[in-house]
Amino acid sequence: MEVRRFEGFDLIGDIHGCGLSLRMLLARLGYSKKNGTYFHPRRQVIFLGDIVDRGPHIREALHIVRDMVDAGHAQIVMGNHEYNLLCYCTPSRTPDTQPYLREHTQRHRRILQETLQQLDPYPQDKRDFLQWMKEMPLFLEMEDFRVVHACWHQALIDEFKEMLGGNQINDDFLYRSAIPDTFEWVLMDRLLRGTHLKLPNDEVMVSRDGFKRRFFRTKFWAVQPQFFIDVAFQPDPLPEHIARTPLSEDNRRDLVHYAETEKPLFIGHYWCEGEPRPVSDNIACLDYSAVKYGKLVAYRYDYETKLRADKFVWVDVRAEITRPQ
Template structure:
């Protein structure tokens, strides 16, 4: 049996540029600065990705997190917003078809605008952060638990490990991931964005952040679901007539199931609200809409097999992002 290096881990959800709240949360968790870098003598942080976009202190948050990771005081997995930024800034190998791996559309620019505005004045920082993002693991599997940004998909993860021999992408994989319906595209979509189902009858929903959406995010731990309402997992409620739609066989094939006998799993991504609590006995989502006047949330994990509501720690980020009168 391997010897545990740390007494426990502190898993921190989506920061989205709330750098001041991150400092507050680290202090609340008992971390202090040593040589300018946050550390704990007996514990380690694991960040669940989505450090960038939307918030007021993105560059500061990136420096805090990367310094901790480089010093061995933290680990991190890639979030979909880091992946989006990397693709947006990476020239494609077929510029005549598409100049960058992610198209520079108005929608994509809107999502990334705060990150680009805060990093563009510091080109060396921007370059080094993009290199660091490319090296981020997609997932972590330790002896007692697992970490991923959105969804643990056993089949895709095993295929990825057999092809790349670990948990990180390379340049070829990154470029192929920009091609729809390739294995690389599907893997990045599932692991970093989760499972989702298409709205029936070509219907469209407008989400709280103003985007038109034809899909809704789904649980990957639901037991014997029957209707759409049994699997939806997002802040925006489904209209009643959609919520009561029966799952088809095709819908069921698009869903993934993470069983209760599996290792504890920590995820972010899903914009939860209210009092933090596990979403199942062995899954905790740590994204509580920090940048939308929510909470920046951590889970203090001490190797328990069943996750507990009393292990969540958080700070209210309203004060950081409230605009002056």
């Protein structure tokens, strides 16, 4: 019988530069510092990506996480914000037409500005972190559970593993992923940003972060959905007339389904609200908008096959920040 190396895992959602909240959450989970690095004698953390952007302590959070990973006290998967930063800072192979893999538009700069401002004064740190991000796994397949930032798509993952032999990208893959509609682009979009549907009739909605969007994020675990509202999974509600729009056959072909019989799956990315709980019996989303004064959330996984609401642990960012000292 296999001897498990850890008694359990603590999966932590999107940090987005909330370094103080991360320290508080690790302490709440029973981690303490040993030789300057957080550790637990019997458990291991798995970070779900999106360590960077938006928050006030991005560099500190990166050091905490990378030190834990390097010491074997944690693992991590890449988030879309690490990928965006990597592409933004990587010169393309066609500099005359596109200087960087991600265009330096005002919108892209705005999303990344906190990270760039905090890392640019430390160029060696910035280089080291970018190299580390490129080496981050895209997904983790354990015997008992799975981890990915936004969406587990088995067919794409199988093709990726056959192509690269593991769960990490290389330079060629990174460059190709910047070309729309290639396999590399599709895989990174699906695993790191999830599934989405286009709003009908070319409609546009303005999200809470001020962006005009023609697509909305969707569940990849909905059972027999009938209407748009049955698959919507984002903090911005759909307009009522759109919410009650029946799903077309084309819509259904664009959806992905993670069956209830699959291993437990842990994801981040989706800006959930309210009291943390599983989104299905075998899926837990751990992104509760910490950087927007929500919650920095962990799930204490002890190899259960049905995920439970009482296994969530969190720091309420607004309450902790405003609490009198």
